[in-house]
Amino acid sequence: INDAAQVNAVAAIVKYFRWYQVVFVYEDSDYGNGIIPYLSNAFQQVNARVSYRSVIPVSASDDFILQEMYKMKTMQTRVFVVHASRPVASRIFLKAKEAEMKKFADDNPGITPQEDINLYGLWAYDTLWALAMAAEKTGFKEPTSLPNTTSLNSTDMFITGTSQTGSKLLAAMLETKFEGLAGNFNLVNGQLESSSFHMLNVNGNSLKEVGIWKPLLQISSQRNTNLTGFVGEKLENIIWPGGSRNVPKGWEVPVSGKKLRVGVPVDIGFAEYVNVQRDPQTNATTITGYYIDLFDSVMAALPYSVRYEYAPFEKSDGSIAGSYDDLTYQVFNGEYDAAVGDITITGTRSQYVDFTLQIEEGGVTRTQRIEYENPNDLLFFFKPLKLDLWLTALAMLILTGVALWILEHRHNEDFRGSHHAGLIFYVPFTSLVFAYREKIVTNLARVVIVVWIFVVLILNSTYTASLSARLTAIKLLKVDTDVTTLIRNGDYVGCREGTYIIEFLKRLGFDESKIRTYKLPEDFDIALSKGSGNGGITAFFARTPYMELFLTRYCNKYMKVGTPYYTEGFAFAFPKGSPLVADVSRAIIKLTDNHKIAEIKERWIKQSACSEDDLPNSSSANIGLRSFTILFSATGIVTGFCLVYYMGSFFYSNKAKVKKIWNDEPKKTVWSKIGAICTFFGSPDPKYIRPDKEMTWSKFRAVCKFFYETDAKSFPRRGEDAVQVVRKNAPLRRLNSM
Structure with a gap:
């Protein structure tokens, strides 16, 4: 049978157990190299990655093979696909045992190869049966051999005759099809057609068939499964090396390291998210926070156990050892096996590490100081x-x-x-x-x-x-929401130290000299209070989750301005090709669906404690x-x-009067005539003039003089009006008649 027919069965096993990384071990020969392209394509179809290829030369020494075993032992992947001839394969497994990689052989020393007929014997039996059937079809009517055309004087004694039925026998055998002991016998291109493969579980001295693989039906636990009866992939219970019934995860922490080393940033300024504290007496480090609690919950939700420890990304003085780009690069270099914290997914970082699904929404928000109207202003x-x-x-x-x-x-x-x-x-x-x-x-x-x-x-x-x-x-004073105004005015802006927001602000158009970095929220409070003109900043840019927490602390001093800029969110970082990425992402989805992440965040990130009285009131607006x-x-x-x-x-x-004024005095100027018309327009209407009732200024002064000179008896008494007083006083009557 063609070895390439086995690759789909091997890939199906890898897919069934959800192993996403494998190691190829094969000999450097036509026999070993020929199957590799088929294996690569088969694993690519089931989303499995070949993390390493160990090529063993046919003439390799035992030391070379042993060195390869030790190299593979230090890797994470624990799924090995071996394809080699019998001599090379026996040496590979002997050296694997010497390197303590054959845990099954150590746990089962009494197992010995079975001497009963195996699959190769069944194939040999079916081949002989096919040859007999082909011979029966061909018959023996023609001579069994052609005449020897060589000369009697020929010195070549090895020349023999050729059977005339050979080509016909070969053609008949290629057309032979039947149900043999090893399955369907059908030759395609001279090779036995790919048939079903039996999957055996070797445990101690016993062999147990746990399933079969067929090209159309894939994996099934039923031997006689037909096309209509197949429901889904399933195997019988398997006992793995060591007696465990749990499916191995397919990878392990390398022997060179006892636990996964998880890098954590320090001094992020918001202890609710990540807080690294060191006991000055015992020098013990305590790491807490929302992201730490979340990572612990995610790792606990994995279907297998992973041992890990947190390692602060810090200098000897306790400060952060670099930027977040430096932290992710340390994961790429192998200094850390993972990185946890407020690590933003960026294109540059994704070239060095693999990110899980995001654990926090993205976005960059701008905050500026609230300015109020002065109620003591004169205007x-x-x-x-x-x-x-x-x-x-x-x-x-x-x-x-x-x-x-x-x-x-x-x-x-x-x-x-x-x-x-x-x-x-x-x-x-x-x-x-x-x-x-x-x-x-x-x-x-x-x-x-x-x-x-x-x-x-x-x-x-x-x-x-x-x-x-x-x-x-x-009332709040109006704040310009356009960021170009800050750039045009040359205002200083701020962001957290060591974050990618520095590059983000540069892309917005800010000059690097106008960007100031700070560590703690208190530093931003002081800088915003000072303003650009006094050594501070006009605006503060930060990730939206941190900005919400910052505004919670300073309810009535600052406010969000403009629309948040969209960016990718936070995620956990792992080395390129790490098998943990897919499983951790699934665990994040699981915790999200179960609302566990929301519960963890609510436990660490308290809602705003600001009351309505503390929040700025901008409901009033001047009317235009x-x-x-x-x-x-x-x-x-x-x-x-x-x-x-x-x-x-x-x-x-009054057109006659106006016409008369305009025409009677022809020598006057136009303005004089207009003035005369305006004088006429300003004169009272004769119909409404009542001279006896008009009060001129002279009359008013005379009345005031009269009341000043007369005694109190002249003033009106209770119930007496002014008309009666005038009638009783002769001087007033005379004034009224003027």
């Missing part, structure tokens, strides 16, 4: 409204006052006289605080004042509410012009309409 009471709103309100106030004067001065005596300029500001301004009490004569003026009072009501209520909110909860656009537009439209209507009515009803 604090103007800040509830923006400047554009203040200016627009002032303009509308003046417009309303001018409109009222225009609409009322010819019809209302209160809007005439030398004080009319003050009324323009007095009337609309007092309506902001007091109820409107002035007498309005025209309907157009009433419309203007109603609209203005409505605007004043909304404006006053908004200002009061905004000011109250500002006095109750001081946009909020009052409709109100001011309505006021302007109504006021403008009333003014246009009134002016049109005035000039239409």
Whole structure:
């Protein structure tokens, strides 16, 4: 049978027991090298990696073979696939025993090879039976040999005749197919077609068949399995070397090391995640934290036991021995067998180590100092409204006052006289605080004042509410969320020492001289409080999990700014090709599904202890012009309409008078004529003039003088109005008749 037919059966066994690494041991000959390409392809299909190839020359010395055994003994992989001729294979197993690698032979010294017929004997029997069947088909009708054509004088005595039926016998044998003792007999390209392989469990002096392998059905425990009856891969119970029924994991800690050495970073600044403490008296190291507890839980969830110990990545003085890139490179160099902590998955590091599934979400967040408004600012009471709103309100106030004067001065005596300029500001301004009490004569003026009072009501209520909110909860100043502003202003930014965020900030565009690194959260607090101008920093960049913890400690001092930048998360690091990576990743998934990781994190990472009173309140916001656009537009439209209507009515009803003023004095300039028309426009309407009731400034002074000179009897008594007093006093009657 072709040796290449066995590779799929061997690969199926490796896949069945979930062994992901194997070692090839084969002799350096055509026989040994010929099967290697087939084996490599077969293992690649079942996701198994060949970690090492041990090539044994046919003429190799015993020392060479023994040296190879010791080399393989120091490796992790414990699954060996041996393909060699009988002489070389016997020497390989003898030296493996000498190197104490044949644990089965040590545990079972009484086992001896069986002398009964084996599979090769069955194949020989089936071959003879096939030859007989082919001979029977061919028959013996023709001569058994061709005539000897050699000369009688020939000196070559070894020349013999050739059978005429040989080629026909070979053709008949290649066509022969039957069910033999070793299975189906069928020759393909001169080789016995791949058939089923029996899997034997050797235990002591006994052999037990635990399953079979067929090309179509793969592994099964049933000997007579057909295509329709096959359900899934399954083997009978297997007793492994040492009497154990547990499936070996296929690898072991190398003999050169007793335990897996797990590197742990120190001084990360957040003891909740990783905390390395050393007893000054006993010099004993205690390592705790969320990532440590998580790694312990993951290793405990593996289907096999792994011994390991933590080794701090530190210098002699207790500080971290380098960056996180240096830590992962130490795993690549073999200084550590794994690395645990806040190790970020990056493209550069993945070239040296293999990462498990991430154990923490990624992302980089920016934090800046919270700046509040100063309630003691002299202009604090103007800040509830923006400047554009203040200016627009002032303009509308003046417009309303001018409109009222225009609409009322010819019809209302209160809007005439030398004080009319003050009324323009007095009337609309007092309506902001007091109820409107002035007498309005025209309907157009009433419309203007109603609209203005409505605007004043909304404006006053908004200002009061905004000011109250500002006095109750001081408002946050706006922070620019664009990182390019920090770069353009030349601000200093900070990040944790030794992390990859330094390179991340460089890619964002920050100059290396503008990046400052710190170790502890307290250092970041001090640097952010100082600011860039005082030797500190303007913004702090960190991984999102650490930023959440940092903001928990400083509730009302700092805030997250902008959208977090996406990055890969944290993961455990192992050497390239480590068989632990796949199993640890599965254990992480298992713990995630069982909510164990969430429980561990809740035990170490407490939720924010900030109360609502500690958190900054940014609910209040200064009101802008946009909020009052409709109100001011309505006021302007109504006021403008009333003014246009009134002016049109005035000039239409007085067009003769206006035309006379313009034409009577042709020598005057245009501005003089316009001034004369404005004087006429400002004069009172004769229909509304009541001389007996007008109070001129001279009358006002005379009345004041009268009350100053007269005695108390002249003042009104209880229940007596001012009209009766005037009637009783002759001087007042004379003043009133003036």
